[in-house]
Amino acid sequence: MMSTLDWKLLRSVALAGVFTGLSGLTALVPVSAAAQSAVVRGLPDFTELVELAGPSVVNIRTTEKASARSGAGAMDEEMAEFFKRFGVPIPNAPRQQRPQQDEQPRGVGSGFILTADGVVMTNAHVVEGADEVIVTLADKREFKARIVGADKRTDVAVVKIEASGLPAVKVGDVSRLKVGEWVMAIGSPFGLENTVTAGIVSAKQRDTGDYLPFIQTDVAINPGNSGGPLINMRGEVVGINSQIYSRSGGFMGISFAIPMDEAMRVSEQLRASGRVTRGRIGVQIGPVTKDVAESLGLGKAQGALVTGVESGSPAEKAGVEAGDIIIRFEGKAIEKVADLPRLVGNTKPGSKSSLTVFRRGQSRDLAVTIAEIEPDKVAVKTTDREERAKASSAGQQVGLTVTELPEAQKKELKLKGGVLVSAAVDGAARAGLREGDIILAIANTEVSGVKDFDAILGKVDKSKTLSVLYRRGEWAQYALIRPAPAR
Template identity: 50%
Template sequence: MRRLPTLTTFWLLVVIGFLAGCSDSTSTPDRPEPLVTGLPDFTLLVEKEGPAVVNISTVTHQDQAELKEQMDQIPEFFRRFFEQFGGEGVPQVPQEREARSLGSGFLISSDGYVLTNHHVVAEADEIMVRLQDRRELKAELIGADEQSDIALLKVEAQDLPVVDIGSSAGLKVGEWVLAIGAPFGFDSSVTAGIVSAKGRSLPSDSYVPFIQTDVAINPGNSGGPLFNLRGEVVGINSQIFSRSGGYMGVSFAIPIDMAMDVVSQLKEHGKVSRGWLGVLIQEVDRDLAQSFGLDQPRGALVSQVLKGSPAEQAGVQPGDIITEFNDEAIYRSSELPRWVGLVKPGEDAELTVIRDGQEKSLTVTIGLLPDDPSLAMQGIIPGQDGADALGVQVRAASEAELSKLDLKAGVVVTEVKEGPARLAGIESGDVLVTLNNVPIDSPETFAEAVAALPESGTVAALINRDGNPRFLALKLK
């Protein structure tokens, strides 16, 4: 039978084991320091920067004229129904209504300049800014830019708390960030997360390289600041990706570097001027890359060069693949408008294109983006589409659209305003084939045909709607 070791023997064994452990540790290589040492503490950041974050509320008055216009859109069938069975005819135009919205913003100067999102204050008749100390101040809209979703407000006050403006250029994926705002109207709510990606392009926003985060953002957070751990604003919380209407782990912020450039232009000019190339582009997929002799999908494929545009003057041709713009590599077509928009109109830019399998360098003098960039993106140049004469906007039809309808030529109607076209029954999405017996094969020929119309009388237009051709009579003045 073995005896248990005595107390002296026990401690001797402990000391020997400790010394052996020390000996082993000195013989092994040093281990690297852990990359993450602990969770950050945001308390000091919130205490310092929180007072400069504001809640923004707006009121929009919908006047009777606008409501009457909406009531006039009631179909004739329902009008007869109300007259026959309602007893009092078509419902009366309601009284003036008010629409209210909530959002966030932040003070960028002690004399009252406030930065927020354009969509927070769009079409607002009254804008109120509520500070953290519960003061409410009426705000004036200095300027707004729909394309970048930035708005600059001004309140009359002095010695206001301000945020520290940082830079989004040095922001790294994986870096901690924090948002302060008013989701669902809950003032001064704080949420935190990390940067998930940079330079994200969204389908509805071609001019903003968004910062993607997993910070919890909800309705009411829009326009609020995104901070780094140094307490500097690096972005403006703007959008969320959601299937439910609420936060689902994917949020987007506008880089502060871009926002402050917009602010300087709004202060000086009241609007933002952007560069314009004048091309319609599409993504290069694997099959297209192979057909053009590329080793991998990259670049922006030019499908159309607009007549009279800077691109046409520089010699850009349909079929060119733009792979670089001012030494910036273009991997996806959505990246090109962003870089072009940053160039001031009138300045030269360098393009690298692949044409017939060979790289070619071009110099283009950037133009001024039209006031309605969506028209330019569709191949519509304001002043050349006959919208003022007929009340209709058009764009070039793609080969696929024409083939589907078994047409050789035509233009697609993109918008119908008040005028002869709407009265004749032309609708958005129709393909206009002829106008006054003149074949229409491009927005330019459409503009020429409109210019040649008589000042009064009736002319015929041949359209194709969902594969069904029909003539419509357009009554001029």
């Protein structure tokens, strides 16, 4: 039996080495100093980066004039913003204790110096609604800032302070950023100025909005970090920390940054004119699923499915139709639906551009003149159901009963053809079709009326999935009617 002394000796030796072998204690191998040194050398050292980039990071405080709303109402609104974004709402003292027009603390965020003459970049939500913006430099100097411009769609804002000789950041090349690369953030989480956190790039091109492919990281980001820089190991700013995924309002391991190339594009317009202009072509789009792509002969799920075309829009004038799949814009491939609004949005209004659409098995090139984006229109259509012609019976094989589309309805909806669904059962119902839908094409072939519909159905292979392009309300989309399972 092992003595107490022997056991203590063995335990002390084991703590200084590692056990090896598959059964029992076969050897004690001490960890060499060289191995320990190699591990230490493999970890990043952020001290030089902090010294390099830290002086360029600023704290941003905002104030707003007190309003007649109640304190409770103000807190509700601020807390909603807290969870939505990052601006830290500071509870206000009871309104009746202060004059109505007093300046009230509103929030705190971060930013960074873009140019030596005092141009500072931050998030739009940090300065939104502010009556006064105060920028505090790393050396504790404070300046009142003027809001040059803010863009809500990208959440980028530019403010200006009257100073010179300031330490400006170096802007990095986002295209060189790699997933798994170390990055660092500096900001003012919960008002704690010049806080440094670090992590890695978790993903690139993360879609969380129409106009931005975000950089996802696991860098600890919290309320107050908004607008602060995301910095690579070369000391360059590659993003603006903007959002987090959270169920509590605090950090949960997932944060998002605006890529610096996108932010710079926006900031240049804000500095030039105080606003951002974007292109539009006037289409409603949706994703292309694998099943839809295969049924149409597209090959792979790519592009943006046109579900609707606005009346009088550039797209309508160019000949774009509902059911088209836009696969290229200005020669650039549309891999996913979010690519199209970014490319079109970044195109100068008035420019003449090219679209490649996939329509009924063929690719077509269309010329389109880009218009300037405007607020979304809410179009409301009413359908007067007139007396219909005799219903088709051929469609019942796939669960559809259709009738002729009244001429008045065709004219109102600006349709060349189509048939009206009066009943959908079995496979058609499972595909999502319902009464009132208008079928525009079936099996990749346009439908002009009931006779045409019957003829097309008579030729298709009922044992294969049938693609149906239909319109519901303002927008068109695809449904896939699958053959009934064998019994």
